[in-house]
Amino acid sequence: MPSIGLIPRIALLVVLVELVSFSVLVWYYTDRFSHSADQRLRDGLQQVVRMIESEEISISAVARQNLMGDLLGAPYIDGLVIGGNRRVIVSHDPRHLGRQVSELPTYDNRWFQTNELRQGIFVADQDRLTWVQPFKHHADGSPLYTIVLTISTVEIQAEKQAIFRWGLAVSTLFILLSSACLVLVAQRIVARRVEASLRMLEQVAHGQLDARIDVLSNDELGQLQHGINAMTQKLGLLLQQQVQDAKQQQAHKELLQSVLEHAPFRVFWKDRDLRYQGCNSLFAADAGYTQPHELTGRHEDELHWRHELNQELAQEQNLLAAGVPLLEHEINLTLANGQKMVANVSKVPLRNAQQEVVGLLGLYSDITARKQTESELRLYASIFSYSAEAQLICDPERRILAVNRAFTQLTGYTLEDVRGKNPGILSSGQNTPDTYKAMWADLNHSDHWQGEIVDRRKDGSVYPKWLSISVVRDSEGNLTHYVGGFMDISERKKAENHIAYLAHHDTLTGLQNRYSLLNKLEQALATARRAGRMLAVMFIDLDRFKTINDTLGHACGDALLQQVADRLRANVRDSDIVARFGGDEFVVVLSDVEDAAATSRVANKLLEILRVPYLISPHELHSSPSIGIALFPSDGNEPDILMKNADVAMYHAKREGRNNTQFFTAALNESTAERLELERELRLAIDNGLLQLHYQPQICAADGKVHGVEALVRWAHPTLGAVSPAKFIPIAEESGLILPLGSWVLDTACRQAARWKAEGIEGLTVAVNLSAHQLRQPELIEQVQTILCRYALHGSDLELEITESVAMEDPQYAIKQLQALRGLDVQLSIDDFGTGYSSLAYLKLLPIQTLKLDRAFVRDIETDPNDAAISTATLALAHSLGLQVVAEGVENEAQRSFLAAHGCDRLQGYLFSRPEPAEVLSQRWKQEAIAVKTGV
Numbered sequence: 001m002p003s004i005g006l007i008p009r010i011a012l013l014v015v016l017v018e019l020v021s022f023s024v025l026v027w028y029y030t031d032r033f034s035h036s037a038d039q040r041l042r043d044g045l046q047q048v049v050r051m052i053e054s055e056e057i058s059i060s061a062v063a064r065q066n067l068m069g070d071l072l073g074a075p076y077i078d079g080l081v082i083g084g085n086r087r088v089i090v091s092h093d094p095r096h097l098g099r100q101v102s103e104l105p106t107y108d109n110r111w112f113q114t115n116e117l118r119q120g121i122f123v124a125d126q127d128r129l130t131w132v133q134p135f136k137h138h139a140d141g142s143p144l145y146t147i148v149l150t151i152s153t154v155e156i157q158a159e160k161q162a163i164f165r166w167g168l169a170v171s172t173l174f175i176l177l178s179s180a181c182l183v184l185v186a187q188r189i190v191a192r193r194v195e196a197s198l199r200m201l202e203q204v205a206h207g208q209l210d211a212r213i214d215v216l217s218n219d220e221l222g223q224l225q226h227g228i229n230a231m232t233q234k235l236g237l238l239l240q241q242q243v244q245d246a247k248q249q250q251a252h253k254e255l256l257q258s259v260l261e262h263a264p265f266r267v268f269w270k271d272r273d274l275r276y277q278g279c280n281s282l283f284a285a286d287a288g289y290t291q292p293h294e295l296t297g298r299h300e301d302e303l304h305w306r307h308e309l310n311q312e313l314a315q316e317q318n319l320l321a322a323g324v325p326l327l328e329h330e331i332n333l334t335l336a337n338g339q340k341m342v343a344n345v346s347k348v349p350l351r352n353a354q355q356e357v358v359g360l361l362g363l364y365s366d367i368t369a370r371k372q373t374e375s376e377l378r379l380y381a382s383i384f385s386y387s388a389e390a391q392l393i394c395d396p397e398r399r400i401l402a403v404n405r406a407f408t409q410l411t412g413y414t415l416e417d418v419r420g421k422n423p424g425i426l427s428s429g430q431n432t433p434d435t436y437k438a439m440w441a442d443l444n445h446s447d448h449w450q451g452e453i454v455d456r457r458k459d460g461s462v463y464p465k466w467l468s469i470s471v472v473r474d475s476e477g478n479l480t481h482y483v484g485g486f487m488d489i490s491e492r493k494k495a496e497n498h499i500a501y502l503a504h505h506d507t508l509t510g511l512q513n514r515y516s517l518l519n520k521l522e523q524a525l526a527t528a529r530r531a532g533r534m535l536a537v538m539f540i541d542l543d544r545f546k547t548i549n550d551t552l553g554h555a556c557g558d559a560l561l562q563q564v565a566d567r568l569r570a571n572v573r574d575s576d577i578v579a580r581f582g583g584d585e586f587v588v589v590l591s592d593v594e595d596a597a598a599t600s601r602v603a604n605k606l607l608e609i610l611r612v613p614y615l616i617s618p619h620e621l622h623s624s625p626s627i628g629i630a631l632f633p634s635d636g637n638e639p640d641i642l643m644k645n646a647d648v649a650m651y652h653a654k655r656e657g658r659n660n661t662q663f664f665t666a667a668l669n670e671s672t673a674e675r676l677e678l679e680r681e682l683r684l685a686i687d688n689g690l691l692q693l694h695y696q697p698q699i700c701a702a703d704g705k706v707h708g709v710e711a712l713v714r715w716a717h718p719t720l721g722a723v724s725p726a727k728f729i730p731i732a733e734e735s736g737l738i739l740p741l742g743s744w745v746l747d748t749a750c751r752q753a754a755r756w757k758a759e760g761i762e763g764l765t766v767a768v769n770l771s772a773h774q775l776r777q778p779e780l781i782e783q784v785q786t787i788l789c790r791y792a793l794h795g796s797d798l799e800l801e802i803t804e805s806v807a808m809e810d811p812q813y814a815i816k817q818l819q820a821l822r823g824l825d826v827q828l829s830i831d832d833f834g835t836g837y838s839s840l841a842y843l844k845l846l847p848i849q850t851l852k853l854d855r856a857f858v859r860d861i862e863t864d865p866n867d868a869a870i871s872t873a874t875l876a877l878a879h880s881l882g883l884q885v886v887a888e889g890v891e892n893e894a895q896r897s898f899l900a901a902h903g904c905d906r907l908q909g910y911l912f913s914r915p916e917p918a919e920v921l922s923q924r925w926k927q928e929a930i931a932v933k934t935g936v
């Protein structure tokens, strides 16, 4: 139900009161007016009657309406005088005269109801008033006449109603105005102030305790407002106090919490049932909880470390019973995260105000790190004592505090000997001041120095040592100690010197080795550049050394090299460099020469002394050198250029017939450049498939049939034309290109062999030249097998030719490889036989089937008895070893018949055919019906 405000209520009440009051007032005044109007009329009527009685007017005047109206001051309706017999004796209406009054229409029987007419009576109707007054009486008291005067009350009534309406209107207006005024006044006096009070109370309700009512008056409401203000102020103070108290309490609580949380130890407290009542986060985390409150109410039995704390629990029971603290003992704990912790634990009883033990407070300190440190310290102390390295510790003033056993063993000084002394006591006096300067600079800069110094033992002996010194600082960075450790490096130095010697010298000859040569040459060049002097690099290669080595053995070869080294060393200046570059190659650097002529003189001298026979028991060996010379600055500025150019010159010397000296020239360089260009183009030719194979038939000497063909590579150069394999095969061998080239030849030749087979030319052997590089490849066997398999060939369809020198380069390995090839049933032959230096002992061991007699012996076979003798001896030797012989370069009939007469098995040469493309041969064989060994 909606509540009605105070002001509306007051206004309603006032309106009601006023309504009642004004109703009464209006009724009263209306009534009073009515009475006075009636009275006035009655008085008028009575006055008229008295005037009649006093004969101021005649009785008949009652019939004169105008007169009567004036006398009465009211509208006069009728006047009658009724005689004793009640007959009308005077009337303004003549018709009424003499008539019984009761017959008159205006008669009212109340006129004569009473016997007390002497006084007269008023008879009132709705709109008229009649005065009935007896006049002049008989003796018996009965009236002689009765005067009846009737006036109209309509006007009076209307006036009354007007007065009533006016009163009502005025009252209503008054009520409304007074109510409005009242409301306004009440509003002003009460409602606003009440509202202000309510607003203030509302502010107070919202916590605004400094809100106050603006008291405008000191009336009751004002008093009330003062009371509210005072009460609010009091309340504010109380609340302020409470807030302050609460804040203080909270601050205390937070401080305590903070102390617990930041304390570097674990804290917990338990009740008498040994249930946790609280702890800090560190402890909660150890127990496996993220929040301390999660532990509240829990017992040790619920925690993961319950099995480790049985003894602790028993002690806690005792503590609660006896109330005696349990201080400082260590326990081992496994934390919830699995880590192990060593804790220092103290527990004290918690008491209430009555000093009763109500629980316990526990403190754990994690001393794991401390225990670890203690253990490490013990370990370090042990390491220090028993270290094999001599160690000493000094204070910041560099006084020795401690030394270990190794120190005493190494220096001879005990701790008692050196305690408090400066480590300078160990000094030998042999170290330069710069060494100590650098040491202290490093120590001051990086707290560490290590290096080599020479010190003296107690017995006076001097030794080199590797010393390492470290500065130790405390957590504030203050220097607290120096720690030095050192080892006697006498042995190591010896070994290092030896290693350094080995690293720079050739072990066989004692000369500088290749590595050292380049370094020393670099230095010598720098010196020569500075001094503007000339320098000569001589590349020396021993002629035929390989033969000596292979035939007489390595020991003999080694002795020869040693003697060569001695001779070289003995015949140049100490400032010159003599080095063994590798194998039988030596390099001499004349670090300061006048000119080319002087260099030439030295070179010739070396040529001479190296030609002197070598006595290597029981042999007297002959060897000569080929010497290539490059000069600085004319032939190069850098070590590698000079070395390369001297090498080029040395090869030139070799080509010039060995046993001579050659200076490097630009022309030599050009030929080298040309060779390099050819190598580049050969590489492109191989990559782009620009090589071809030609095939040269081998003819069976006995019946003239084609036994097989030799595959020979051809290179049709776009600008140079046909380049001879004799030119590019050596380049391919030196550059390594022989491997891809050789693979291509092998594959192409076998493919062609398969094609001929497919064409019905069966039993044709295809011979392929194999280089030294190829033979050295361990993969060769698998490669040959794969190719044979790829073209479905038998091993016997293929013949591989190796030269004598290839076979003799590494005979053991060659035998192994050749045996493996024989395992595939591949035919093997020795090419160019007679031009090399075959060891017959090894030749015998090679699993070959054929010797190819070099065309150099065939060329003059019928004219030169030596060639004829060599050829026949070769044929005899080969046959005695069960080998067949192919003669190369058969160009005429005389050669053919000579060879055939001496049992040569096969013949190859221009007499029968030049090397031709496969199609040309096939065509010819078909057209000329030349018989192929088994094909025809």
Ligand SMILES: Nc1nc2c(ncn2[C@@H]2O[C@H](COP(=O)(O)O[C@H]3[C@@H](O)[C@H](n4cnc5c(=O)[nH]c(N)nc54)O[C@@H]3COP(=O)(O)O)[C@@H](O)[C@H]2O)c(=O)[nH]1
Pocket: 696, 710, 711, 712, 713, 724, 725, 726, 729, 745, 768, 769, 770, 771, 831, 832, 852, 855, 888, 889, 890, 891, 908, 909, 910, 911, 915
């Ligand atoms: N590793 C490889 N070596 C190969 C390959 N192809 C050739 N060669 C070797 O190159 C050298 C030069 O060969 P080439 O110029 O092809 O000369 C050969 C014949 O053309 C030539 N010959 C044959 N008959 C006569 C003749 O009657 N007179 C004459 N003046 N020359 C003749 O002889 C060469 C064959 O020699 P050989 O191999 O020793 O049987 C040469 O050493 C080739 O070996 C290759 O693919 N791989």
